[in-house]
Structures are given as C-alpha cells and as structure tokens.
Amino acid sequence: MKIGFIGSGIMGRPMAENLLRAGHQLTVYGRRFDRIEPMLVMGALGKGTPAEVAAETDVTFTVVSDTTDVEQIILGDRGLVHGARPGHIVVDMSTVSPAATRRIAAALAERGVHMLDAPVSGGETGAREGALSIMVGGETPIYEKVRPLFEILGKNIVHVGGHGAGQVVKCCNQIVVGLTFEGVAEAILLARRNGVDPVKMREALMGGFAGSRILEVHGQRMLDSNYKPGFKVKLHHKDMAIVMDNAQETATPLPGAALIAQQMNALMGAGDSELDSSALMRALERLTGDGK
CATH class of the missing domain: 1.10.1040.10 (N-(1-d-carboxylethyl)-l-norvaline Dehydrogenase; domain 2)
Structure with a gap:
C-alpha cells in the first residue's frame, strides 16, 4: 500500500521514520517545513495539503495533538476526505474524543472511505523503538489490512472493537x-x-x-x-x-x-x-x- 503520514511531533516523527526504515514510501504533510524535513531527507515525498496526501496514497496515518486538529485534517476544507478515493483507509493514531471519532468515521463512510482509530501507549521511547501498544477500533477486515504496518510501529497490537473503541x-x-x-x-x-x-x-x-x-x-x-x-x-x-x-x-x-x-x-x-x-x-x- 502507498502510505500517507500526517504528524511530525514527539510521537509522529519516530513512527514515520520507522515506516521509512522498513522500506515503505511515505507521502507526508506538515504545517511547518522544519518538522517534516528530516522525513524528506530520508526519502519521503512532501505535499501541500492533507487532500493531496490522500490523493496519492491508499492509507493515511494521522498523529496530531487534539480532536480539533484531527477533524480539520480529515474533514476540513483541505482535508483528507477531499482527496481520498473510495476504499482509502484513514488511521488516526492521535488521542481524541471517542464520540468525535465515531462522527468522523461516519462522515468518511458516506464517501466510501474507511477509518481505524488506533491510539497508542508507550511514549517517545516506544515510538522510537517500534514498541508501542496500539489499541485499534474499526472494522475487522480493515484492521487486518493495516496490521502489517502496525507491526512496524508496535509490539502489543489489539483490535478492541468498533469505531471509537480504541479511543x-x-x-x-x-x-x-x-x-x-x-x-x-x-x-x-x-x-x-x-x-x-x-x-x-x-x-x-x-x-x-x-x-x-x-x-x-x-x-x-x-x-x-x-x-x-x-x-x-x-x-x-x-x-x-x-x-x-x-x-x-x-x-x-x-x-x-x-x-x-x-x-x-x-x-x-x-x-x-x-x-x-x-x-x-x-x-x-x-x-x-x-x-x-
């Protein structure tokens, strides 16, 4: 799968770098160039909007700070939803509201786009070492498609239920x-x-x-x-x-x-x-x- 990645903070950057080291091509977006520059140096491709990332990929990971950011990146004016083709998978690994997650998943489903909520535990060290605990909500067939990528990012990966269950x-x-x-x-x-x-x-x-x-x-x-x-x-x-x-x-x-x-x-x-x-x-x- 072609992979998009949005999030270059304490958690997101080492997670993206682990996917790059595993040999995957990443297409990335960041509001600040200096935050995504290390990923570009490693071979990632940069895009100007989340929608452009989705248009070039099959699955897009998001790891951002709060519920408002997730809603904007996925459903905003330049959000993933506007570039994602039917069948695209959005994997939100942020920690956000379960209720908002269910609303976002429903909005994506109307466009034929799938979603997994997959927040993590393990901190910066776990992210850097690819040893995170990942708790995943969403449909089982979609989880199974993404699981090989989760295995690059974490050691304890559990599908805990439907949309919002991970949160x-x-x-x-x-x-x-x-x-x-x-x-x-x-x-x-x-x-x-x-x-x-x-x-x-x-x-x-x-x-x-x-x-x-x-x-x-x-x-x-x-x-x-x-x-x-x-x-x-x-x-x-x-x-x-x-x-x-x-x-x-x-x-x-x-x-x-x-x-x-x-x-x-x-x-x-x-x-x-x-x-x-x-x-x-x-x-x-x-x-x-x-x-x-």
Missing part, C-alpha cells in the same frame, strides 16, 4: 497511568515526611506487587526531579479532559480520574505544561509547601 481503551489507559503516577508520588512524599529514604522505599516496592514500569521509570524521575518530557503535562491534561467528558456522556462515576484531572489542572495553572506528566509530584509537593 475508549486509551481513556482507560490514561486513568491507570494517571492514578499510578499519583500513587508513586504519594508514596515518595510519605516516605520523605517520615524521614525514610525514598530511594530505598522505591527499591523495596519494586520487588513486590507494587512494582510497575511507572514506579521504575517515573519513580526515578520523581526522585531526581527530572521532568524533561516525555509525555507532556499539557497532553495528559487534554487526555483527562477527554476521559471526564466521556464519563459525563456515559454517566460513569470516576472519582480517581477526576482527581488526576484536577492535578493536571494544577500543573497547567502553575505553568508546568511543557514538563513530563510525572511532574504530578510537584503538585503534591506544593500542597505541603515542599515544592516550587
């Missing part, structure tokens, strides 16, 4: 990640305030049921106060807003998720939007007067 599962992922961040940060804070070495505390917890990838990687970040992103606070803040919107739409009580949403609000208000989301530690430190 729902990503919401679930962000709840678990956020609450685990909170648990690790609270454990470090409690150890410190009891005069216990939090480094030793983390070492002890890593050997039991409390052990996790987040305790390992982000626990160390919190101990070092190293909040270089990574996955930025502003993106986690956006994701938790999607979670809470969906909770309201479905009348689902999510008290833990609401707490994380408020912690992200606090970080945004304190000017920490560009930090790694493990900076949630800072929100707790400020509550005790220990932080900046």
